[in-house]
Amino acid sequence: MADYILEEKDSFTVLGIGTELKSNYTDYAGINKEKADFWSSVKEDGRLDTLRGLAANDYIFAVNEAVNNKMMHYAGVMTEASLPEATRVIQFPKGEYLVVKGEAKTAEELSNTLTGIAFGQVLPEAKHIAYVGGPNTTVEMGERNGFIYGELWIPVVRK
Structure with missing residues (x-):
């Protein structure tokens, strides 16, 4: 099974600019x-x-969330500020989170790789936890040695 940890997180807010994904899930x-x-745009x-100018830290969030039966994707930052062009204030609940770490040459590759590991390997194989919905996010934390990490x-909830 892929490397992952379970981590308790306090609730946090991400201010996002988003788009509806029209492709089949x-x-x-x-x-x-x-x-x-969308990211290019x-x-x-x-x-x-x-x-980024409103961010509480240097992290960039790529958030996926189902809203009103629509598959939404957001670029966001952790902040308490607001912005007229923002699409949504995304509330992440306090609780346990599945955390998968990695690095890649681009932010897109990082997101795709971590998403594949989490939803393709960890969640199907982990018998003690389940994803029951709500927003999930790839967090771009920085760069080192030419890679984005x-x-x-x-x-998640315990089964």
């Missing part, structure tokens, strides 16, 4: 393209830099 190639296009038009945080 099993169409990973389509979803990944939509996410890549928020970087190019300055929205990500605006969010970070974690995937998924709220």
